[in-house]
Amino acid sequence: MRLLVLYLRSRNAPAAFTALLATAIGAWALDSPEPKISLVTLGMGIAVAAVGLGGADVQLDRTGAIAWPVWRAAHLLSIGLVVFGLTAAVDLWDVSVVLRNALGLAGLAGLAAAVLGNQLAWTLPALWAAVCVFGPRDSEILTWLSQRSDSTTAVVTASVIGTVGLAAYAFAGPRGTS
Numbered sequence: 521m522r523l524l525v526l527y528l529r530s531r532n533a534p535a536a537f538t539a540l541l542a543t544a545i546g547a548w549a550l551d552s553p554e555p556k557i558s559l560v561t562l563g564m565g566i567a568v569a570a571v572g573l574g575g576a577d578v579q580l581d582r583t584g585a586i587a588w589p590v591w592r593a594a595h596l597l598s599i600g601l602v603v604f605g606l607t608a609a610v611d612l613w614d615v616s617v618v619l620r621n622a623l624g625l626a627g628l629a630g631l632a633a634a635v636l637g638n639q640l641a642w643t644l645p646a647l648w649a650a651v652c653v654f655g656p657r658d659s660e661i662l663t664w665l666s667q668r669s670d671s672t673t674a675v676v677t678a679s680v681i682g683t684v685g686l687a688a689y690a691f692a693g694p695r696g697t698s
Contacts, residue, residue: 603622652665
């Protein structure tokens, strides 16, 4: 238990959770079923938590005597599920869409952490959410975040992105730690 507490503190989890809670309360206060608010809430939530996908000390992460792929996978899945839970608790949007989007965005954060490093892990989920909020709706694959719950293309796209991001982050870790 002590190891988990130290791990969460080293990843700024308490501060990230506070920001996630504030974001969810803000969405709840708006009381609008507009899907764009859901996308912004999810994008901000994942982006805030994604910065903690790597530690401050690269050398310490390299020498850890624990199975890093398991910790990393659990951490990324936890981010997706906590953001999903807080956003779903607002109770304004379709829960299946919120789950699909939260796990897909978490995968994007994992992919960004593996490719760009943990300090830039927020970029892909935030940018993809912004594109879906403000961009054109020409491609169902590119705008999977803003598709209805019955869109098979959106589910497959989110699943592929989530799986690839989870695998990349779990096995490679944030850039600079492998």
